[in-house]
Amino acid sequence: MRTWYFSEMAYHPAWDKGLARGSLRVNFPSENLDPQEAGTLLNRYLDEFALCDDVGLDIMVNEHHSTATCMTVSVPMALAVIARETTKARLLSLGNPIANRPDPVRVAEEMAWLDCLSGGRIEMGLVKGAPYEIAPANSNPGRLMRRYWEAHDLIIKALSTTTGPFSWEGEFYQYRAVNIWPRPIQQPTPPIWMTGMSVETGIMAAEKGHVVGTLLSGGLAKPMYDAYRKRARERGWEAGPDRMAYAAIVGVGNTREEGLRRADIIADYVRTAPVVAEPFTNPPGYNSIGANVAMLKAGPRAHRMVTDRNGVPIDHRTATVGQFMDTDTVFAGTPDDVFNQLKAFNTRMGGVGHLLFFGQGGLLTHQDAKENIALFGKEVAPRLLELGAPEEAAAAE
Amino acid sequence: MSRHVTISGVSLEIEEKGQGRPLLFLHPGEGLQPNRPWLDALARNHHVIAPHHPGFGGSALPDWIGTVDDLAYLYLDLAAELKLENAVLAGNCFGGWIAAEMAVRNTARFAGLLLAAPLGIKVGGVLDRDITDMHAIPRSAFMRLAWADPAKGEIDYTKLPDTELAGIARGREALAVFGWKPYMHNPRLKHWLHRIDIPTHLIWGEQDGIVSTAYGEAWKAEIPSATMETIPDAGHYPHWEQPDLFAARVRAFTDRL
Numbered sequence: 001m002r003t004w005y006f007s008e009m010a011y012h013p014a015w016d017k018g019l020a021r022g023s024l025r026v027n028f029p030s031e032n033l034d035p036q037e038a039g040t041l042l043n044r045y046l047d048e049f050a051l052c053d054d055v056g057l058d059i060m061v062n063e064h065h066s067t068a069t070c071m072t073v074s075v076p077m078a079l080a081v082i083a084r085e086t087t088k089a090r091l092l093s094l095g096n097p098i099a100n101r102p103d104p105v106r107v108a109e110e111m112a113w114l115d116c117l118s119g120g121r122i123e124m125g126l127v128k129g130a131p132y133e134i135a136p137a138n139s140n141p142g143r144l145m146r147r148y149w150e151a152h153d154l155i156i157k158a159l160s161t162t163t164g165p166f167s168w169e170g171e172f173y174q175y176r177a178v179n180i181w182p183r184p185i186q187q188p189t190p191p192i193w194m195t196g197m198s199v200e201t202g203i204m205a206a207e208k209g210h211v212v213g214t215l216l217s218g219g220l221a222k223p224m225y226d227a228y229r230k231r232a233r234e235r236g237w238e239a240g241p242d243r244m245a246y247a248a249i250v251g252v253g254n255t256r257e258e259g260l261r262r263a264d265i266i267a268d269y270v271r272t273a274p275v276v277a278e279p280f281t282n283p284p285g286y287n288s289i290g291a292n293v294a295m296l297k298a299g300p301r302a303h304r305m306v307t308d309r310n311g312v313p314i315d316h317r318t319a320t321v322g323q324f325m326d327t328d329t330v331f332a333g334t335p336d337d338v339f340n341q342l343k344a345f346n347t348r349m350g351g352v353g354h355l356l357f358f359g360q361g362g363l364l365t366h367q368d369a370k371e372n373i374a375l376f377g378k379e380v381a382p383r384l385l386e387l388g389a390p391e392e393a394a395a396a397e
Numbered sequence: 398m399s400r401h402v403t404i405s406g407v408s409l410e411i412e413e414k415g416q417g418r419p420l421l422f423l424h425p426g427e428g429l430q431p432n433r434p435w436l437d438a439l440a441r442n443h444h445v446i447a448p449h450h451p452g453f454g455g456s457a458l459p460d461w462i463g464t465v466d467d468l469a470y471l472y473l474d475l476a477a478e479l480k481l482e483n484a485v486l487a488g489n490c491f492g493g494w495i496a497a498e499m500a501v502r503n504t505a506r507f508a509g510l511l512l513a514a515p516l517g518i519k520v521g522g523v524l525d526r527d528i529t530d531m532h533a534i535p536r537s538a539f540m541r542l543a544w545a546d547p548a549k550g551e552i553d554y555t556k557l558p559d560t561e562l563a564g565i566a567r568g569r570e571a572l573a574v575f576g577w578k579p580y581m582h583n584p585r586l587k588h589w590l591h592r593i594d595i596p597t598h599l600i601w602g603e604q605d606g607i608v609s610t611a612y613g614e615a616w617k618a619e620i621p622s623a624t625m626e627t628i629p630d631a632g633h634y635p636h637w638e639q640p641d642l643f644a645a646r647v648r649a650f651t652d653r654l
Contacts, residue, residue, distance in 0.1 A: 027533070135533065142574030143463070171460075278535045284569035292566035296554040300536065 001241070001346060001384040004092050005052045005357045005373060006060035008070035008269065009045040009078075011038060012362030015272050018068050023277035025067040026135045038071060046081055048360055048369050053086035055377025060092040060356050062125075065136035069273045069362075076110040083118040091118055094193055094213060094356070095125020098155065099148040100137035105178055107151070108158035112184040120185035125193035125213070126152050131287070132280040141283035147172045154178075160188035193245065200288070202227035206239060213245030213356060216270060216316075218328025219307045221246055222349055229350065241346075241353035241389050249324070249358045251332040252375045262364060262372050263332035264321045269361025270329060271317055309348075335379030342380075343387060351389035399431070399455065404475045407462065410455035412447040415440025418508075418651055419484035421476060422447040423492030425634055426516075426531075426572045426581075427543075428565065429454060435636040438644035443485065443651070448475065450492070452571025454564050465517070465575055465583060469498035473506075481506045485651050489513040489636055490607070491576060494583075500597075501589040508654040510597040511647060512616065514605050514633050518587040519579070520615040528581045529607045532573075542606030544632040590619035597623040598650045602631030602638065 014032040018024035052059050061078045064070035072078050075093045083091060091114070096107050115122040128148055134141045150170045157166070157178075164179030184190055193211040194201065202224035205212035212228055214221045225244050232239035249270065251263025282295065307313050308326035316329070324330035331341045346352050357376065360369045399412050412431045420443040424430075429449050439445050450468060452458030462471070472495065476484065486507045488496030493515025500510050520527045531539050540547040554562060576582075597620045601613045610627060617623045626646065631638040 138578055140573060140577040142570050142572075142577060146460075279533050283532065284566075284573040289563050289566045289570075292569075293559055293562040296557075296562045296565065297559075299555050 001342065001353055001355050001387045002058055003355045003357050003376070003381040003384060004058040004060040004090075004245075005049065005359055005376075006062065006094075006247075007045055007048065007358065007360035007369075008062065008064065008273075008362075009042060009072045010269060010362030011041065011068045011071050012268075013037060014068040015268075015362070019272065019275055023275060023280075024069055024272060025064075025132045025276040026280045027277055028066075028068060032068065042071060044366050045360065046078075046085070048366070048373060049078075049082050050085040051370055051373050052377065053089045055374050055381075056088075057357070057373065057377045057381055058090040058092065059086065060094050062094050063097070064130070065133060067132075069269065076114060079114050079122070080117065083114060083121070086118075086121075090121045090123055092123040092193065093125050094123075094195060095127040097129030097133055097137070098126050098151040099144050100129050100133055100139040101151065104151040104154045104173055105158050105175060105180065108155045109180045111155075111190060112159055112180055112182055115184035115186055115190055116182045120190075122184070122186070122190040123193060123211075124190040125195065126155065126210075127193075127195045131283055132276050134283045134286060135280050140285075142285035144285055156189055156192070159184055159190075196224060198288075199223050199227040203231045205243075206231035206235070209237075209243070211243050211245055211354065213247065213354065215247040215356075216249075216327075216329045216358075217306055218246075218309070218345070218349075221328070221352075225349055225352070241351035241387075244349065244352045245354035245356055246328075246345075246349070246352045247356035247358055248328060249330045249332075249361070250338060250355075250372070250376060250380075251330070252335055252338050252372055252380060254334070254375070256333045256337060259333040259337065260321055262368055263324075263330045265364045265368070266358065266361035267319075267321060267324055267330055268363050269358070270324070271319070274316055335375060338376070338380050339383050342384060346387050347390040355384065399449075401455070402475070402478065404478055405471055407451055407459055407471060408457040409451070409471075409475065410449045412436065412445070412449075414445050415443055417443045418654075419444045419446060419479070419481050420647075420651070421472070421481065421484055421486050421507075423472065423486075423488035423495045424450065424453070425490030425492055426576070427490070427634070428568050430637065433637050433640070435640040435643065438640040439636070439647060441644065442648045446479065446481075448472070450495075450568075450571065452574065453568035458567070458571050458574070463574055465495055465498050468495045468575065469502055473499055473503055476506045483508040483654070485509050485511060485647075485654070487511040487513070487647070488515060490633060491516055491572060491581070493517065494576075494581070494586075497586060497590065497593070498583070500595070501586070501592045504593065504595045507595055509651060510593060510595055511600065511650060512597065513600040513635055513643070514602060514608055514613070515599075515616065516576070516581040516608060517583060518590070518616065518619070519582050519584050520587070520612060527608065527612055530580065531607065532577075542632070543634065545602065545604035545630050545638055549638060550632075550634070587615075587619055590616070591621060593620050593623075596650075596654060599623060599625035600635055600643070600646055601625065601627045602633060602635040603627045603629050604631060605633045607633040 165177035206228040253259035449456040493512040494517030544550040
C-alpha cells in the first residue's frame with residue numbers, strides 16, 4: 001500500500017459562520033473570507049505538502065469551488081508549486097472534474113506540462129466531481145457522464161498523439177487542430193485514476209483498467225472494489241491492489257491519545273464539509289434514475305448516512321472519532337495501532353494498494369500537521385509498502 | 398388514456414381527450430400530470446392532444462435530441478402527422494417556450510397561440526434574473542413561488558409507484574438537458590417573435606413567482622397584436638391551480654379565432 005498525503009487547503013476560519021447559515025458551499029458569500037489570511041493558510045498548507053517529499057510520502061491534490069472547505073481552485077496550479085518543491089514524490093491530480101471543464105484539451109496540456117516539469121511524476125485523475133460542483137461551474141448535470149466520457153477519450157488522445165494535429169467533432173467538444181506541446185514524459189499517458197462510490201463506477205473503471213478511488217466510505221468501497229475485480233476477471237485480467245485506492249483521515253501520535261486527538265481535529269473537516277444547501281446536493285441528472293427513485297421514496301427529510309461495519313447508520317455531521325473509526329473513515333492511534341488498523345482494512349477490502357492520507361482538515365496546527373506527516377512517513381508508510389493483496393500479506397508472516 | 402406514436406423516430410406518449418377544435422398542449426417543466434382536473438376541463442370544449450416531452454413520462458429521449466429547437470421541429474412533425482388544421486397551439490412554462498419556438502418557425506396548422514407563463518426569452522440585463530433559478534432554491538421555496546396555494550401543488554412522492562417516480566426523475570434530467578444553460582431561455586428567441594403571424598394570447602397567474610407579469614408584458618410587446626390577461630389565485634401553473642377558470646379563458650380565446 002502506497003501512501004499519498006492530501007489536504008483540501010480549507011478556509012476553516014469561516015466554518016462557524018457557514019454552519020450557522022446551513023451552507024459552506026456555493027451560496028456562502030466570500031465576504032466571510034479574509035484574503036490575507038487565505039494567503040497565509042495556503043502557504044502553510046503548501047509547506048505541509050512539501051514536507052512529504054522528505055519523509056517518503058507521495059502527494060495528492062484535489063479541487064473544489066465556491067467553498068470554505070477547500071481553497072484549491074485548480075489542481076494544476078497547486079501541483080505546479082508542489083512539483084518545484086519536491087523531487088521524489090509522485091504527484092496525483094485527483095483530480096480534474098472534466099465534465100465541468102469547457103476545454104478538455106487545456107486539461108491535457110496542463111497535465112503534460114506538469115509531467116515534463118516534474119520529470120514524469122504525474123498521475124492523472126479524471127473525475128466526475130461532487131454534485132455541488134455543478135453550480136459553480138454552471139455545467140449541465142443532464143447527460144453529465146456522456147460528456148465525461150467524451151472529455152476522457154479526448155484528453156487521452158490528446159496526450160498520446162505524437163503525430164498531430166488531429167480533429168475532433170464530437171457531441172460536446174469540437175476542435176480542428178489538436179496538437180499539444182509539450183507532450184508528457186510518461187507515454188502514452190500518465191497513469192489514470194477515477195473516483196466514485198458505486199458498483200457502476202467500479203465496473204466502468206475496470207473496463208478502462210484505471211485506478212479507482214473512493215473517499216471516506218468503507219461500506220461503499222468494498223462493493224465497488226469487488227465489482228472492479230469481477231469485471232476485470234471477466235475481461236481476462238486480474239485486478240491487483242494497485243488498482244484500488246481509499247481516502248481516509250489518519251491521526252498518528254507517539255501515544256494513542258495524541259493520535260486520536262489529531263484525528264478528531266482533522267475529522268472536523270468531515271463533520272463540516274457535507275453541510276451544503278439542499279438544492280445543490282442532487283442536481284437533476286447527476287445521480288442515476290434508480291438513486292433518484294430511492295431518494296423520492298425516502299421523502300424530503302431523509303438524510304444520507306453511512307453505515308459502520310455492523311450496518312449501524314452514522315451521521316457524519318455529528319460522529320465521534322470512535323464512530324468514524326467504525327466506518328473506516330478514520331484510522332488513528334500510535335504507529336502500531338494505525339498500521340494494524342490499515343492491515344485489517346486491507347484484508348476486509350480484499351487488497352487496497354493506495355491510501356489517500358487525509359492529514360490536515362484545516363484546524364490542525366502546523367506543528368501537529370508536520371508531526372502527523374513525519375511520524376506517518378517514518379513509522380507507518382514503510383510498513384504499508386510491504387502490504388500486498390491480503391493473501392500475500394498473510395503468506396509473508 | 399395515453400397512446401404512443403413515433404414521430405421522426407422518437408416514441409412519444411400522448412394523452413388525448415375531448416371533442417372539438419384540436420388543441421395541442423405542451424406541458425410545463427414539472428410534467429404533464431394528466432390526472433389533475435385541467436385535462437378534463439380543457440377537453441370539455443377541445444380535442445386536447447398533450448404529448449409527454451421526450452424524456453418525460455413514457456416518451457423516449459434519444460441521444461441526438463438535446464435542444465428546444467429539436468422539440469419545436471418534433472412537434473411540428475407531430476402536428477403534420479396528426480393532420481391538425483386550424484388547431485390551437487398552447488403551452489405553459491417550459492411548454493410555452495417550445496410553443497413559441499414552433500410558432501416562429503411555422504404556424505400553418507394553427508389558428509391561434511396560447512402561452513401561459515412561458516419561459517424562453519431574455520429581457521433584462523446580464524445581472525437581471527428574468528426567470529427564477531428553480532434549481533438553486535429548496536423545493537419548499539420553489540413551491541411557494543410556483544403556486545398561489547402551495548398546498549394544492551404538493552405531491553406525496555413516497556406514495557407513487559416506482560415507474561412513475563422513474564418518469565419524474567427522467568423528466569427532471571430532461572428539463573436540465575434542454576434548459577440548464579442558458580437557463581430556461583434562448584437568447585435569440587426574442588428577436589424572432591415578430592414572425593408569429595397568428596392571434597396570440599398570454600395568460601399569467603397573478604401570484605406567479607417564477608416569471609413575473611412584467612416578463613409577460615415583454616412577451617406581449619414582441620408579438621404582433623398579442624393580448625394578455627391575468628388569473629387570480631394562481632401561480633406559475635394556472636391550468637393546474639384554476640382549471641375551470643383557465644379552461645374558460647382558453648375557450649373565450651379560441652371562440653374568437
